[in-house]
Amino acid sequence: MVRFAAALTATLLLASCSVGSNFYLMDSGYSINPLEGDAEGYLIEVHLNQMKQLGNNVNSAEFRRYISERLKWHGICPAGWQPSPCVKDGSCVQKTSRSVTITGRCLAP
Secondary structure, X not given: OHHHHHHHXXXXXXXXXXXXXXXXXXXXXXXXXXXXXXEEEEEEEEEHHHHHHOOOXXXXXXXXHHHHHHHHHOOOOOOOEEEOHHHHHOOOOEEOOOEEEEEEEEOOO
């Protein structure tokens, strides 16, 4: 019974650490979630502390490289990605007290 409880606890802990979880955002500095209704689209959330390290600019080459690396680490967008056009003018950039969220799409291979 103790082994079962330990296995269940470990499984729940791993599930809470998925790429799209709040815990993952706090621990790793980013979170990636599929964009509902768009098979190639993603919501990409970056913690404010990470944004500061990246220069606080979602249009910078450093920010785009950072996101590209993280997507590839998780097997997402192997051919690369691009932010949604509305990111450039900021109209779809969501800012909260803890993070910045943008949308992007995978490039076709």
